[in-house]
Amino acid sequence: MTAILGLNAFHADSAACLVIDGKLVGAVAEERLGTRRKHTSAFPANAIRWLLADNGLALGDITQVAIPRYSSANRLAKVAYVAKNPVGGISAALEHFSRSKETVSMLDQLAKICGADPATARFETVSVEHHLAHIASAYYASPFDSMTAGFSYDASGDFASAMAARCEGHRIDVLDKVTLPHSLGFFYTAMCQLIGFDQFGEEYKVMGLASYGEDSYGDEMKRLVELPKDGWFRLAPGHFGMHEGGTSGAVDKDGRLIMGRLYSHRVNALLGASAARGEFTQREKDIARSTQVRFEEAAIHCLNRLHRQMPTEQFVMAGGCALNGVANARILRDTPFALPYLQAAASDDGTCLGAALWVWHNTLGRKERFYMKHAFWGPQYSDARHRSAIEATGLDFQTCADADEIAEIVADLIACGQVIGWYQGRSEWGPRALGNRSILANPAISTMKDTINAKIKRRESFRPFAPSVLKEDVATYFEQDVASPFMMHVVKIRSEWRERLPAITHVDGTGRLQSVDRENNALYHRLITAFKQRTGIGLVLNTSFNENEPIVDTPDQAVACFMRTDMDAIAIGRYVVKKPDRNDA
Numbered sequence: 021m022t023a024i025l026g027l028n029a030f031h032a033d034s035a036a037c038l039v040i041d042g043k044l045v046g047a048v049a050e051e052r053l054g055t056r057r058k059h060t061s062a063f064p065a066n067a068i069r070w071l072l073a074d075n076g077l078a079l080g081d082i083t084q085v086a087i088p089r090y091s092s093a094n095r096l097a098k099v100a101y102v103a104k105n106p107v108g109g110i111s112a113a114l115e116h117f118s119r120s121k122e123t124v125s126m127l128d129q130l131a132k133i134c135g136a137d138p139a140t141a142r143f144e145t146v147s148v149e150h151h152l153a154h155i156a157s158a159y160y161a162s163p164f165d166s167m168t169a170g171f172s173y174d175a176s177g178d179f180a181s182a183m184a185a186r187c188e189g190h191r192i193d194v195l196d197k198v199t200l201p202h203s204l205g206f207f208y209t210a211m212c213q214l215i216g217f218d219q220f221g222e223e224y225k226v227m228g229l230a231s232y233g234e235d236s237y238g239d240e241m242k243r244l245v246e247l248p249k250d251g252w253f254r255l256a257p258g259h260f261g262m263h264e265g266g267t268s269g270a271v272d273k274d275g276r277l278i279m280g281r282l283y284s285h286r287v288n289a290l291l292g293a294s295a296a297r298g299e300f301t302q303r304e305k306d307i308a309r310s311t312q313v314r315f316e317e318a319a320i321h322c323l324n325r326l327h328r329q330m331p332t333e334q335f336v337m338a339g340g341c342a343l344n345g346v347a348n349a350r351i352l353r354d355t356p357f358a359l360p361y362l363q364a365a366a367s368d369d370g371t372c373l374g375a376a377l378w379v380w381h382n383t384l385g386r387k388e389r390f391y392m393k394h395a396f397w398g399p400q401y402s403d404a405r406h407r408s409a410i411e412a413t414g415l416d417f418q419t420c421a422d423a424d425e426i427a428e429i430v431a432d433l434i435a436c437g438q439v440i441g442w443y444q445g446r447s448e449w450g451p452r453a454l455g456n457r458s459i460l461a462n463p464a465i466s467t468m469k470d471t472i473n474a475k476i477k478r479r480e481s482f483r484p485f486a487p488s489v490l491k492e493d494v495a496t497y498f499e500q501d502v503a504s505p506f507m508m509h510v511v512k513i514r515s516e517w518r519e520r521l522p523a524i525t526h527v528d529g530t531g532r533l534q535s536v537d538r539e540n541n542a543l544y545h546r547l548i549t550a551f552k553q554r555t556g557i558g559l560v561l562n563t564s565f566n567e568n569e570p571i572v573d574t575p576d577q578a579v580a581c582f583m584r585t586d587m588d589a590i591a592i593g594r595y596v597v598k599k600p601d602r603n604d605a
Contacts, residue, residue, distance in 0.1 A: 026376030088153035088371030097199035150177025157374030158336035175205030233309030364450035398447030406593035431550035453564035455544035475586035
């Protein structure tokens, strides 16, 4: 048996996965477990313990540990940067050295976590360059085997911010890289900070806010991000300070990631003063819009350039920037690429999967492929745990006989306007709730968006909710017939449906769709089908099962979230609980 443990450690979005004989058997982000802090950089101790226990393994059974970091990568670019930026560059070099030492101590850390004698461990540690791990996470999990273009872009990893590759068979050949200080990820995050989103991982909020603005700062954004005819992209010199953004993975006393400022006074001179958090005037909305527009232009520029080098319809993509669903949908409209694959954990949590699959195909030389059709690779809990959590509420509950019964009951509740916590099976891998740890509602009710934002999610009112749509009905509701099982595309809703689906139609007429396939989630597909039978609508409003916290993991967490928010009912396993003051209509 070959058992490869993939780890994203000492970095935000800490995570672990396990690949046995070339097949993924489990994957989970550390934030879902333990102290439950969003984007945690804590070593994925809880994730590792769960993976081993869930598969009946001990540390001695692990044959390889795959790490998506290669300290020797891009040395010439590092030296050049230090020469031009001696103060920030030396600081970056010291941080890099410190993180390399952490990686070296991997054996001792794993032994301690697993309560094992280090002498019993027999695994080989393999380092994989960050962006190569990103591309591997998408390509090796895709259905593609013939010539495929690969692209990864984010803030940074191993001193690079983007990579282009040729993928074919079991090989991934790097075509080109973009090294720091040039980074579309840093650009987007810097603009987030200028607007007032100063915490780690809030870029998706700017994507939502952008729809309320005008492209009033387009000329300024073109000065900040250049798109050369003979290259990928360049940031304006002196406007961004990538190593003024804080030490990677550093946290404050509350365990939140520390974010230093990523832009210089020159950006303020160009765009005006930095906004206070939560103060969204029209200026901030317009900056958000212009930021999104320039990012999309850069993405289209890069993908068209890649296609000239790789003339194929097939492409795979990963990296934090690949979570920008608006850009992803535009890539399908404005480039020759027509057959995409983006795996569920496109951000840095997914690099552990890419590193593990890279080891399988390259270190071990194996050609057998794994196709990731669904995202349900996290923990699941027993019926006894479900029932115990429900009984602790003291509320009456209904026990369903089978999947059909629970789908029918919940479809009735949603059709009647109730907001339902939906907790089923194994949890999702990646940042999206895809129908196992979701809050569901009727998309046709005009007040539903505001109700959920204010009373359940307790978040900014401008943020939209996603539609989960039957795969066979995508073309009925959306202008692009996109297969998007992992909710990676923001697509225009057909004009005749926008007023009929107000709760999931964003101000610009779009929705971040999830296409639901019967093969990959039969129960969720059955539920949406039952809702369609009652309403004539083949989609439901879907948002993550949480309230300003990581998505719930245990049944107890799900029930606690249900009880403290204004949800009407919860379906947890085969049990349905309704709050006593709720009516069915």
